[in-house]
Amino acid sequence: MSCRPWSPRCRAAVVVPLLVVGCVDAGHQSVATVLGGDATRGAQAxxxxxxxxxxxxxxxxxxxxxxxPPLTSFASRTSVAGEVSNTPPQLVAWIMNPQAIEPGTAMPNLGVRAADARDIAAYLYTLR
Ligand code: HEC
Structure with missing residues (x-):
């Protein structure tokens, strides 16, 4: 690279690759970040x-x-219980209150706290 350090041209050469790496990385860890959930705590919950x-x-x-049903490969599923599309908010809603999404479902309401539900969802989305 033949530019003076901190000249605009030089900075562009350094900054642009960093931004690209940042974006790829953000796409990678999407779910846990979006939810504010923590997969490690989710496993405990x-x-x-x-x-x-x-x-x-x-x-x-x-x-x-x-x-x-087994929860294998949950991140690759298109729906939650065949009722709603598999998005973070809908998965959290299901975990907290499945009866509200599918009245009469055999999954009971377990009184899961919102923060725990986000952590659990983050864990389930690590299952690819
Ligand atoms: C008493 C048994 C029982 C317990 C305990 C239970 N579930 Fe379920 N769960 C079910 C049943 C039955 C279904 C299928 C519901 C349906 O399709 O109507 C289900 C469905 C689900 C689904 C959707 C699965 C799919 O194939 O789309 C998820 C996600 C889920 N449960 C997560 C949890 C989580 C997280 C917990 C603990 C907080 C939990 N369940 C505890 C019985 C249970």
Whole structure:
């Protein structure tokens, strides 16, 4: 690179590649960032609320339930319970109150707090 340090031309050569890397990176970790959820805390919350007694959930100790659909590859699903499209707000809403989305569903309301639901959703979106 033949430019004086901090001349505008020189800065452009340095800054532009940094911006591109930043954008690619943001796209990569989209869900956890958008939700403000934390996947590590989500994994713990899944254990606390006992989701694994009904669901098979990869990466969660003892989550081998068979009463409900497995939550494998959840990030690649198009819908939540076949009812609503699989977006972060709708997944959080389902986790907090599935009966509101599908009245009569066999998934009970477990009284999941909003912050816990965001963390759990962040974890489920790590399952690709
Ligand atoms: C008592 C059993 C039970 C427990 C406990 C339970 N679920 Fe469910 N869950 C179900 C059933 C049954 C369905 C299928 C609902 C339907 O399609 O009507 C379901 C559906 C789901 C779905 C949608 C799955 C799909 O295929 O689209 C998600 C996501 C989910 N549960 C997350 C959770 C989370 C997170 C927890 C813990 C906070 C949890 N569940 C606890 C029974 C349970």
């Amino acid at each position: 899944i254990g606390t609320y006992g989701c694994g007694s009904c669901h098979m959930i990869p990466g969660i100790n003892g989550a081998t339930g068979t009463a409900a």
